[in-house]
Amino acid sequence: MGQIERLADLVVRAGVNVQPGQGVVVDSDTAHLEIARAVVEAAYRAGAGWVEVIFTDGPIQRSAVDHATVEELSASRPWALARIAEWRAAGVASIGLVGDPDPHLFDGADPARVAARRHDEVRARRDAMFAGMRWSLVAAPNPGWAKQIFGEPDVDRLWAAVSTAMRLDSADPVAEWQARTATLAARAKQLDALELTAVHYLGEGTDLAVGLPPNARWTGGGLIDHDGIPYLPNLPTEEVFTSPDRRRADGTIRVTRPMVIAGQLITGLRVTFKGGRITEVWADEGGDVIRAQIDADEGARFLGEVSLVDRDSRIAKAGIVFHNTLYDENAGCHVAWGQSFPWSVEGGLAMTPEQRVDLGLNQSGVHTDVVIGGDGITVTGTGPRGTVDIIRDDEWVL
Structure with a gap:
C-alpha cells in the first residue's frame, strides 16, 4: 500500500470511522484529485453505501472574488442549505481534503471579498457536526504546498514529512493513532479534575x-458521536x-x-x-x-x-x-x-x-x-x- 492509499485508509477508518451502508461526502480541491480517488476507494472498501466528491478549484474561486460583490459572495443559497440538512438527517460522514495548492492565489485581491463567506452554510455544516455528524479534515500533499514550505515543488519531500506527522511510517497507523489519542484523552481528564x-x-x-x-x-484524542462511534475531527x-x-x-x-x-x-x-x-x-x-x-x-x-x-x-x-x-x-x-x-x-x-x-x-x-x-x-x-x-x-x- 502506497502513501496515498495509507493516508486514505487512515482518514476513512480512524478519521470519520465509516460504518457499513453510511453515506460519505468528500470536499476536495481539483489539485487533490488522486488523493480524493483513493479516499473514495477506501470508503467503499470500508462499506460505505455511497460516496460523493464535491470539488472546488482555485482559479475558479479567484474569478468569483475578482468579479462578484461581497453581497453575492455571501448570499444565501437555499438549495445548498437543503442539501446539508439532508446529509445531517441521513447521518452522512464528511471528509475534507485541505492543503492549499496556491498560497498566493488571492494576492492583490480585495480583502473584503476574500474574507466573504456564505455564513448560513458555514453555520449549517457546523450545526450538523455539533448534532453528531462525524467529520474529519486531512491535509493533502500537492506541489503548491510543497513549494510554499521548501521553495520548490518537492512533493516527495513533503510526503516524507507528512508521513512522519501522520504516523504513516508505522506498521499500523490506525493503532498508532489510537495510542496517541489515549494519551491526549488522559491529559484532558487531568485538566477536568483541576x-x-x-x-x-x-x-x-x-x-x-x-x-x-x-x-x-x-477535549483530547477525538470525539464520540451519539451512537458511541469514535472519530478524529482533525488528522493529525x-x-x-x-x-x-x-x-x-x-x-x-x-x-x-x-x-x-x-x-x-x-x-x-x-x-x-x-x-x-x-x-x-x-x-x-x-x-x-x-x-x-x-x-x-x-x-x-x-x-x-x-x-x-x-x-x-x-x-x-x-x-x-x-x-x-x-x-x-x-x-x-x-x-x-x-x-x-x-x-x-x-x-x-x-x-x-x-x-x-x-x-x-x-x-x-x-x-x-x-x-x-x-x-x-x-x-x-x-x-x-x-x-x-x-x-x-x-x-x-x-
Whole structure:
C-alpha cells in the first residue's frame, strides 16, 4: 500500500470511522484529485453505501472574488442549505481534503471579498457536526504546498514529512493513532479534575490571560458521536482544548507560525485583547485579511478556543513550518477566535444557543486558529487548588 492509499485508509477508518451502508461526502480541491480517488476507494472498501466528491478549484474561486460583490459572495443559497440538512438527517460522514495548492492565489485581491463567506452554510455544516455528524479534515500533499514550505515543488519531500506527522511510517497507523489519542484523552481528564477557571499563556511576545466558563470540559484524542462511534475531527491532532468565556481575555499574543487564510499568507501577526475583544491587529504581511475577517460578524473578534500542545507533538518534532493550519496548530499551543465548541461545557450539547451564550461561549461563522506556542512557552491554570503549571518551556509538566 502506497502513501496515498495509507493516508486514505487512515482518514476513512480512524478519521470519520465509516460504518457499513453510511453515506460519505468528500470536499476536495481539483489539485487533490488522486488523493480524493483513493479516499473514495477506501470508503467503499470500508462499506460505505455511497460516496460523493464535491470539488472546488482555485482559479475558479479567484474569478468569483475578482468579479462578484461581497453581497453575492455571501448570499444565501437555499438549495445548498437543503442539501446539508439532508446529509445531517441521513447521518452522512464528511471528509475534507485541505492543503492549499496556491498560497498566493488571492494576492492583490480585495480583502473584503476574500474574507466573504456564505455564513448560513458555514453555520449549517457546523450545526450538523455539533448534532453528531462525524467529520474529519486531512491535509493533502500537492506541489503548491510543497513549494510554499521548501521553495520548490518537492512533493516527495513533503510526503516524507507528512508521513512522519501522520504516523504513516508505522506498521499500523490506525493503532498508532489510537495510542496517541489515549494519551491526549488522559491529559484532558487531568485538566477536568483541576476544575480550572482560567489559563495564562506566557512567552516571547505573548502574555494572555483567558477565563473559562463554569464546568468547562477539556477535549483530547477525538470525539464520540451519539451512537458511541469514535472519530478524529482533525488528522493529525496533538492538542487538548476547550472553549473559554468569550468575555474574559486580556493581553497580547504573538503568532509564532505563518498562516494562510483564503489563499493569502499572514506573517508576523500580533493581536491584542481587552475584555475578551480583539482591539488591535498588527502583521508584517496579510494584516488586512485578518482585519476583514474579524469584522465578519459580531462574534469574530472573540475567542472560541484555547488549546494546549507541547513539544512531544510529531509536528513539532518535524522541525518545519508546514504553512498549513491543520498541521501548524498541532505544533504548539494555540488559540482561535470565532466559534466555540458546545461540548466544552458540561451538558452543553443539550443547551440552546442562547444558554451557551449566557455561559460565555462564543458564536460566529469564523473559527481561526493561530499558534502562539513553541520554545519558551509556559501555560499555567488557576482553579480551586490555586495556580498550577501545565506546560513549562514547551513541555507538559502537569
